[in-house]
Amino acid sequence: MVVGALLAAVLDAGARLAEPGEFTRRAYLAGKMDLAQAEAVADLIDAASREAARSAMRSLGGEFSNAIQALVERLTELRALTEAMLDFPEEDVDALHRVDAQRRLAGVRAALDDVLARSRQGSLLRSGIHVVLAGRPNVGKSSLLNRLAGEERAIVASVPGTTRDALRESIQIHGIPIVLVDTAGLRESGDEVELLGMARTRREVAAADLVLVVLAAGSLEPPLEPTPEGVTRIEVINKIDLVPALAPGRRGDRVFVSARTGAGMDALREAVLDAAGWLQAGEDVFLARERHLRALRTAGARLEAAATTIDRWEFFAEELRLAQEALGQITGAVSADDLLGEIFSRFCIGK
Numbered sequence: 341m342v343v344g345a346l347l348a349a350v351l352d353a354g355a356r357l358a359e360p361g362e363f364t365r366r367a368y369l370a371g372k373m374d375l376a377q378a379e380a381v382a383d384l385i386d387a388a389s390r391e392a393a394r395s396a397m398r399s400l401g402g403e404f405s406n407a408i409q410a411l412v413e414r415l416t417e418l419r420a421l422t423e424a425m426l427d428f429p430e431e432d433v434d435a436l437h438r439v440d441a442q443r444r445l446a447g448v449r450a451a452l453d454d455v456l457a458r459s460r461q462g463s464l465l466r467s468g469i470h471v472v473l474a475g476r477p478n479v480g481k482s483s484l485l486n487r488l489a490g491e492e493r494a495i496v497a498s499v500p501g502t503t504r505d506a507l508r509e510s511i512q513i514h515g516i517p518i519v520l521v522d523t524a525g526l527r528e529s530g531d532e533v534e535l536l537g538m539a540r541t542r543r544e545v546a547a548a549d550l551v552l553v554v555l556a557a558g559s560l561e562p563p564l565e566p567t568p569e570g571v572t573r574i575e576v577i578n579k580i581d582l583v584p585a586l587a588p589g590r591r592g593d594r595v596f597v598s599a600r601t602g603a604g605m606d607a608l609r610e611a612v613l614d615a616a617g618w619l620q621a622g623e624d625v626f627l628a629r630e631r632h633l634r635a636l637r638t639a640g641a642r643l644e645a646a647a648t649t650i651d652r653w654e655f656f657a658e659e660l661r662l663a664q665e666a667l668g669q670i671t672g673a674v675s676a677d678d679l680l681g682e683i684f685s686r687f688c689i690g691k
């Protein structure tokens with residue numbers, strides 16, 4: 341009440357409430373931070389895991405921006421060389437410069453690939469990995485969810501068709517956020533509610549980053565429906581406690597586990613991270629947004645095109661310019677002046 345009254349008095353006296361993100365926006369407009377850093381402020385606030393928070397802190401400190409800036413600088417140098425050749429074609433610089441340009445371009449491309457790989461890793465930290473448990477009824481999907489979540493979240497029963505609605509559970513594996521989805525088992529029969537649940541299962545599977553196709557050891561009845569094309573999957577053989585000959589662990593793209601005893605669960609966790617593309621690079625990932633990934637991919641495509649135009653310098657220069665422009669979108673900067681300054685500082689054009 342006191343705080344409310346105070347706020348009302350201050351507003352009456354002419355103050356106004358700050359808009360969302362206003363302070364960060366001002367910092368950006370005042371040149372105190374670039375766009376990627378401003379985004380990192382929001383990412384830090386939204387971080388869903390310790391890893392994500394750490395990565396956001398590093399971006400806020402400028403680590404991501406610096407990596408982009410380093411790429412931009414290398415591109416600027418290469419552009420400066422190329423522009424000089426275009427301006428003075430009569431000077432005998434081409435043979436030497438072709439080799440030099442090729443070498444520099446290869447260097448920039450490798451560096452860009454590295455930033456892209458680290459950004460892709462980081463984007464997993466941002467959005468979380470969508471993992472869907474699918475399979476026939478009674479194979480132990482809900483039991484696996486409870487095991488992975490470390491709590492009794494889903495109802496487990498020996499009656500097939502217990503799970504009727506998709507159940508979502510946010511967990512972490514080694515600090516990586518995972519959204520785990522338990523689904524209604526697919527089978528031929530079932531009442532109306534269960535059929536609706538199965539329709540939901542199909543939608544979840546289609547939208548998954550990774551599907552855990554659960555089978556029960558002993559029966560190994562294949563799943564009723566194949567996973568759709570393009571969806572990454574792991575086969576999880578559950579209930580190995582019922583078949584003494586089966587050891588827990590990972591063999592090929594199959595993981596043998598027992599939700600009842602917990603055997604093989606660590607192997608399953610590792611398999612999930614591997615299949616989702618997590619390389620355990622650990623510290624050095626960038627908490628990239630989709631916008632950043634798109635810009636990096638565009639820059640990569642431009643550099644690839646540049647490599648094929650290395651003898652047609654006008655085209656080469658244009659591809660480099662476009663690549664640089666794409667990177668500039670990440671930090672919110674890139675002006676023609678950068679390039680001019682670079683040219684004049686490196687070449688005694690006026691003599």
Ligand SMILES: Nc1nc2c(ncn2[C@@H]2O[C@H](COP(=O)(O)OP(=O)(O)O)[C@@H](O)[C@H]2O)c(=O)[nH]1
Binds near residue numbers: 495
């Ligand atoms: N022996 C054994 N039984 C299990 C295991 N996992 C689940 N079950 C049992 O299998 C039945 C179905 O489990 P549930 O998780 O509901 O399967 P769902 O229908 O696929 O979700 C229950 O009676 C569980 O107790 C396991 O690893 N070993």
Ligand SMILES: [Mg+2]
Binds near residue numbers: 483
């Ligand atoms: Mg279930």
